[in-house]
Amino acid sequence: MAMRRQYCTALLVFVISSNVLAAGGSISGRVTAGGEAEGEPLVGVTVFLQGTARGTTTNAKGQFRISEVSPGTFTIVFSMVGYRRETRPDVLVEEGKEAVLNVSMTQAPIQTEQVVVTASKRQQSLEEVPVSMSIMEAAEIEQRNSLVIDDALRYIPGVNMTGSQVNIRGSSGYSRGAGSRVLMLVDGIPFITGDTGELNFESIPVGQVDRIEVVKGASSALYGSNALGGVINVITKPISEVPETIIRAYGGFYNKPSFDQWKWTESTRFMNGQSVSYAHKVGDLGVSLFASRQFDDGYRQNDFRRRYNFYVKTTEDFSASNSLTLNFSMLYQYGGQFLYWRNLDSALIPPVLQKTDNVKSMRYYASALYNDALADNLLFTAKALYYHNDWGYETINAIGRTESLSDDIRAEVLSTLFLDRVHTLTAGFDGNVDIVGADIFGSKTVGGLAVYGQDEMKVAENLSLTLGARFDYQSAGLTKASSQLNPKAAVLYNPAAGTTLRASFGRGFRVPSVAEAFISAGVSNLTVIPNPDLVPENSYSYEVGISQMLGGFGTFDFAAFRSDYDNLVEAGLIVSGQNLQIQWRNVTKARVQGIETSFKLGLFDGDLLYSLGYTYVYPEDITHDDLLKYRPRHVFYTTARGQLGWLSASVDFRFISRVDRVDVELVEVGIVPDGDERVDIFVTDFRIGADLSFFDVPLNITLSLNNAFQYNYVELIGNMMPPRTYVLVIEAKL
Amino acid sequence: MSIRAAAVKLAVFMLLWSGCDKGLEPLNEPSGFSGVIRFKNWPPPDSALELRLTAFERYPSDTSSIVRALFAGQAVVYPPVGSTGFAKFVDSIAYVFSDEGAIIKVTEYKYVALAWRYGTNFLVDWRPAGVYTTTPGSFDPAPVRVLLHRITPNIDIEVDFYNLPPKPWQ
Numbered sequence: 022m023a024m025r026r027q028y029c030t031a032l033l034v035f036v037i038s039s040n041v042l043a044a045g046g047s048i049s050g051r052v053t054a055g056g057e058a059e060g061e062p063l064v065g066v067t068v069f070l071q072g073t074a075r076g077t078t079t080n081a082k083g084q085f086r087i088s089e090v091s092p093g094t095f096t097i098v099f100s101m102v103g104y105r106r107e108t109r110p111d112v113l114v115e116e117g118k119e120a121v122l123n124v125s126m127t128q129a130p131i132q133t134e135q136v137v138v139t140a141s142k143r144q145q146s147l148e149e150v151p152v153s154m155s156i157m158e159a160a161e162i163e164q165r166n167s168l169v170i171d172d173a174l175r176y177i178p179g180v181n182m183t184g185s186q187v188n189i190r191g192s193s194g195y196s197r198g199a200g201s202r203v204l205m206l207v208d209g210i211p212f213i214t215g216d217t218g219e220l221n222f223e224s225i226p227v228g229q230v231d232r233i234e235v236v237k238g239a240s241s242a243l244y245g246s247n248a249l250g251g252v253i254n255v256i257t258k259p260i261s262e263v264p265e266t267i268i269r270a271y272g273g274f275y276n277k278p279s280f281d282q283w284k285w286t287e288s289t290r291f292m293n294g295q296s297v298s299y300a301h302k303v304g305d306l307g308v309s310l311f312a313s314r315q316f317d318d319g320y321r322q323n324d325f326r327r328r329y330n331f332y333v334k335t336t337e338d339f340s341a342s343n344s345l346t347l348n349f350s351m352l353y354q355y356g357g358q359f360l361y362w363r364n365l366d367s368a369l370i371p372p373v374l375q376k377t378d379n380v381k382s383m384r385y386y387a388s389a390l391y392n393d394a395l396a397d398n399l400l401f402t403a404k405a406l407y408y409h410n411d412w413g414y415e416t417i418n419a420i421g422r423t424e425s426l427s428d429d430i431r432a433e434v435l436s437t438l439f440l441d442r443v444h445t446l447t448a449g450f451d452g453n454v455d456i457v458g459a460d461i462f463g464s465k466t467v468g469g470l471a472v473y474g475q476d477e478m479k480v481a482e483n484l485s486l487t488l489g490a491r492f493d494y495q496s497a498g499l500t501k502a503s504s505q506l507n508p509k510a511a512v513l514y515n516p517a518a519g520t521t522l523r524a525s526f527g528r529g530f531r532v533p534s535v536a537e538a539f540i541s542a543g544v545s546n547l548t549v550i551p552n553p554d555l556v557p558e559n560s561y562s563y564e565v566g567i568s569q570m571l572g573g574f575g576t577f578d579f580a581a582f583r584s585d586y587d588n589l590v591e592a593g594l595i596v597s598g599q600n601l602q603i604q605w606r607n608v609t610k611a612r613v614q615g616i617e618t619s620f621k622l623g624l625f626d627g628d629l630l631y632s633l634g635y636t637y638v639y640p641e642d643i644t645h646d647d648l649l650k651y652r653p654r655h656v657f658y659t660t661a662r663g664q665l666g667w668l669s670a671s672v673d674f675r676f677i678s679r680v681d682r683v684d685v686e687l688v689e690v691g692i693v694p695d696g697d698e699r700v701d702i703f704v705t706d707f708r709i710g711a712d713l714s715f716f717d718v719p720l721n722i723t724l725s726l727n728n729a730f731q732y733n734y735v736e737l738i739g740n741m742m743p744p745r746t747y748v749l750v751i752e753a754k755l
Numbered sequence: 756m757s758i759r760a761a762a763v764k765l766a767v768f769m770l771l772w773s774g775c776d777k778g779l780e781p782l783n784e785p786s787g788f789s790g791v792i793r794f795k796n797w798p799p800p801d802s803a804l805e806l807r808l809t810a811f812e813r814y815p816s817d818t819s820s821i822v823r824a825l826f827a828g829q830a831v832v833y834p835p836v837g838s839t840g841f842a843k844f845v846d847s848i849a850y851v852f853s854d855e856g857a858i859i860k861v862t863e864y865k866y867v868a869l870a871w872r873y874g875t876n877f878l879v880d881w882r883p884a885g886v887y888t889t890t891p892g893s894f895d896p897a898p899v900r901v902l903l904h905r906i907t908p909n910i911d912i913e914v915d916f917y918n919l920p921p922k923p924w925q
Binding site for chain 2: 233365367368373689691698700731732733734741
């Protein structure tokens with residue numbers, strides 16, 4: 022026993038190394054803007070000690086202080102969106118003394134050195150990430166007046182939406198709300214519904230999003246189930262030290278349909294919404310409150326929506342090295358349910374029997390995030406999330422409402438150890454339990470446990486290697502008990518300043534959702550039958566890429582990728598006499614390969630920004646010697662934005678090629694008449710904005726013209742997308 | 756040509772292209788069936804109150820199944836309920852039962868019949884006056900398949916008020 026205790030003590034000493042937090046010294050200073058706004062304090066600049074777990078952000082006066090730093094020499098990194106990253110090497114910290122650093126940051130037309138947290142479950146520079154990654158900042162989301170996160174995702178290279186389901190580089194088709202091959206995280210915690218395993222974007226208030234990070238390619242080696250195609254991490258806003266009240270309102274309407282046949286009402290279809298938020302951090306305690314209401318008449322019959330969000334976030338900094346963040350979000354939503362059109366001649370009205378279908382949901386989640394820098398080189402994090410979903414629908418055929426209740430409970434602990442200048446180790450374990458009680462899925466309790474580890478090795482000044490693996494075990498509650506070992510490997514090489522070469526390999530898997538395995542429902546002669554024999558899907562992803570900075574005014578990125586999938590679950594139609602049955606089955610072996618390129622350009626100190634992204638995928642269904650359903654082969658986005666003083670104007674354009682295959686079975690049996698009618702997608706959005714803060718009026722006004730050319734298209738069979746839409750947004754920051 | 760110039764040209768080209776094309780358009784091709792209804796031996800005016808064509812996805816076995824089928828959309832009516840029925844005391848009527856002026860589904864209808872209201876009770880005074888059959892001289896119902904964007908022709912019905920088909924329901 023004594024021997025074991027000695028061993029544990031020795032191990033602990035080794036892990037924490039010699040840098041245990043003690044009185045030590047401190048680093049403080051002030052960060053200000055350079056250039057035109059010279060001398061103005063910069064708020065919210067991330068300041069961290071490279072290669073350690075220590076860091077902070079600047080306060081309302083641009084000041085920062087990192088205390089209890091062990092004596093030594095450090096490299097300090099200053100980073101903020103819209104500014105060039107600043108690095109101060111060889112900063113000496115001595116016992117009982119304070120090192121003072123005053124830094125001036127200049128604006129960057131193109132952000133190339135963002136700090137991200139998703140690729141390795143820790144804070145790191147984007148240029149250190151050995152996989153393809155895209156970031157969408159809050160400003161971009163706000164400019165587009167994206168009401169739900171999936172609206173914003175439509176403009177990220179390599180990402181496209183089919184209805185409300187997200188597809189990263191051809192990983193996902195359309196699974197009718199059951200399961201997702203992309204994992205969504207909120208502040209790093211998996212956020213999928215317990216019953217259907219889907220991503221519910223509406224639950225996260227867009228107004229509280231700081232940025233969205235998208236990792237492309239299989240990421241189960243860190244994140245487990247669902248991360249076959251990639252990971253979307255929604256980072257919520259930090260709480261400002263300056264009291265901040267934001268009142269935002271929008272109103273708009275849909276243009277009349279393009280053709281008389283599609284007119285189903287004489288009334289103009291309006292939308293409107295209001296939100297108010299307040300955030301303030303006083304001393305160690307910060308609170309942020311947000312409430313919003315969104316009403317949409319819908320451009321299609323029985324497609325109206327009423328949505329209410331409430332969100333609260335609190336943070337408490339117990340000391341310089343540890344903090345606790347709590348989040349709570351609630352969504353109530355009620356609306357009509359438009360599944361598919363009556364036919365193309367009546368594209369904006371549903372089949373007769375669906376004219377009164379409606380869906381109502383109440384969803385809420387609570388999460389906790391505890392960070393503790395146990396030593397300068399050791400960060401400990403504990404996370405937990407409780408996510409409750411209650412949704413139900415009512416159809417003309419059903420007696421009463423069909424309900425589904427689910428609770429998803431997750432917890433994770435992890436540590437990042439900056440062992441020395443070579444190794445950064447990350448290790449953790451997590452577990453989850455889903456408790457489902459639903460009319461159509463039955464009562465089920467399922468869960469899983471996992472352990473993972475990763476070593477990021479800086480084997481030379483310009484060469485990094487990452488190796489990692491994760492072991493997952495899923496309970497027998499769902500299908501058969503199963504285990505998964507998902508490895509990953511990546512290499513990053515900088516042959517010259519501004520040039521990065523990367524190569525990576527990863528394995529992904531997805532456990533079928535309760536809905537796919539146990540659904541039992543029926544309407545008329547169409548029934549959906551369960552398949553408790555489903556087994557997890559899995560994939561192997563490979564990628565090589567190059568990233569090049571173009572002077573100080575642009576970036577270029579190119580990647581070639583390939584993913585091999587096995588046991589893909591698809592909904593199949595079984596025709597049995599007059600009866601039609603749908604069942605999810607492991608049917609497909611598939612391969613998706615392609616290329617992706619993106620280009621960003623910033624001119625005139627960022628007053629003129631231009632970006633484009635192009636992705637080509639070749640999605641082979643090897644089992645059926647065909648192409649996979651709902652995967653467009655070409656996805657192209659481009660955005661231009663110009664600013665002249667208080668005025669700004671921007672244009673977004675996206676092209677998505679006509680998908681090669683859809684659920685033609687549903688068309689052939691007449692469930693979705695004209696469902697095979699689809700076209701290439703060309704959508705153009707225009708916006709003009711006025712920032713009245715130039716005149717000391719705290720108002721921002723934006724007028725958007727979405728789908729400006731009124732292009733008629735579908736993403737999902739039988740679902741016409743919105744016509745031209747006019748939206749006026751007014752935002753006051755007090 | 757620099758990458759920048761190529762990208763700008765591509766964007767402008769796409770923009771113009773998207774402005775010219777409107778995407779999906781209506782097909783303007785209705786779905787349904789058509790035919791002629793021929794009449795013989797009309798009853799007196801006080802018992803020839805209303806005539807409508809009905810199509811059932813399943814053979815109606817009793818009154819309640821008819822009501823259920825109507826509410827569930829598994830039975831459809833032309834001219835639609837609420838509008839004026841077919842003309843009476845004529846030798847024949849040419850009709851087009853399509854989704855342009857009525858509700859009809861792309862499916863197979865097992866029983867297509869002309870419904871006749873002979874009394875003042877709107878709910879119960881109905882019976883079939885003629886049924887679509889492919890066996891001349893019989894009342895054996897024949898199915899009618901409605902195809903998408905096609906009007907299936909020749910769904911003709913013979914009505915002899917002296918020789919009515921059996922009531923399929925109790």
